[in-house]
Amino acid sequence: MTKTLLFLSMFSSILAFSQEDLLKDIDTLKTTENSPPAFKALQIVTGQSTKLTAKKEWYIVVAHRFGDISTGFKNFFGLDDASTKLGVIYGVTDGLSLSLSRETNMKTFEFGAKYKLLKQNENFPVEVVGYNVMAANTDLDKDNYPHLQFGDRLSYLTQALISRRFSDDFSLQLSPSYVHKNLYDQNIENNNQFLAGLGGRYKISKRISINAEYFVNFDNHSFYKNPLSLGMDIETGGHVFQLLFSNSQLNSDIGYLTNATGKWEKGQIFFGFNLYRVF
Template sequence: MKKFLVTICLFWATMTYSQDDLLKDLDSTQVEESYAGATFKALQLVTLQTTKMAAKNEFYFVVSHRFGTVKDGFDSFFGLDNATTKLGGIYGVTDWLSVSLSRHTLNKMYETGLKYRLARQNANFPVDIVGYSVADINTFLEKEQYPSLEFKHRMTYVQQVLVSRKISEKLSLELVPSYLHKNLYNPAIENDNQFSFGGGGRYKITKRLSVNLEYMHNFDTPDFYENPLSVGLDIETGGHVFQLIFTNSQSMSESGYLTNATGEWGKGDFFFGFNLYRVF
């Protein structure tokens, strides 16, 4: 817990001394080359990806936390005793292609992804379209539990199409159809191929503050899992976008978030956390 608090203090300190020119870039809503600009300020809506892309040669360092459920109250200090962490990086290979790599403490998972722009909103086309392809490697699995375990069984794949539209200077909406394939699954409760559909939106409250909402409906959800529903608050400060998160899914990997949400909002069973992006 002490290490976590020290980490938060260090990152908050760097946010205070960020560069003004990066702040101006984040604030810019001008249309570039007749394309709609600043549809989203962050690369993620809450946990879902947005159609925002890392620019060519930009590098984003990502730190995310999801604490335990708040429903246990002081027994777990409202979830702070049960934190999970994601550390990763995103690099813009070109203005239309970026690559990412991250490590998640939950299930000791490694995640790699490709994000690629297919179309942009302009006067002649109504939406932004971006593809997002993910491969997860679950290193938590052990031979003792799965005697026939092979490396391929650790793999899960996710394919998403992100379709967004900037409705106004304040409002942006996004739809996200998703396909997920698990190499290791329990046929009694789920399928190896799963589909979900949903999305969300961002509403700008002030120049530096916006509220985000997202929901995904799974078409193959066991009774003990829920459809993920999350709300977030974007706080912009020079060179950073800091996101406060409330969600019913503790997982930060795309596959875990979509298929393993356990919290029930109506029972006060949800998770608090944050995303922090630092761009270089």
């Protein structure tokens, strides 16, 4: 654990200060807001935030989750076991973005649409954004599921993201969510799952904030856990870099929300990061 924390500290310092000549760029990036958004990154930790891309803006996303740090030296505190997500996001308009990603864990492809419904202003207290995902699990094998059809690979997510920027330093978000899975094990989960999420961001310096989020799954059995994640946003030139700890190793939206397996109280935690590059 000491080695992991030392690695995190060194990694954060390098990323925060190695690109001083580019730091000014972050303040000139295009934005969809007349005032600053509630969140600087498109995700609070792993869950989506109300931030959208600007029109004709491209994002490249690289998300990485290492293995369970409680395994100790056997798997080098999780560094031997990793799951990676690669994705692209495109701003169709200032109020609509489309995304496509693929995660190594369960070889999951996700197509997403994120769209602004209501904007926080002097006359309305919150920002409201809709988010929809269709995912395809390509890891399913007909040897295990002889009657498998393409539709069985699909699952769906619908979210209402409701945020409020209380000050320059502090923002909160509620995320009521609904997940439907076409193929599921009724012994450990339901095909229809309702969740409620709470996430927040607190800015501790000009370029760094501390983030947290927690989702309660009202329709889950005891096998999977409610996802709880803590993270740090680091703003550098042209990037928002997020370091995080979570009890879910999955990067995909649906997998993260419904398939968390770690227990914080037992140290079953996954270290990871999200990296965005805007073009």
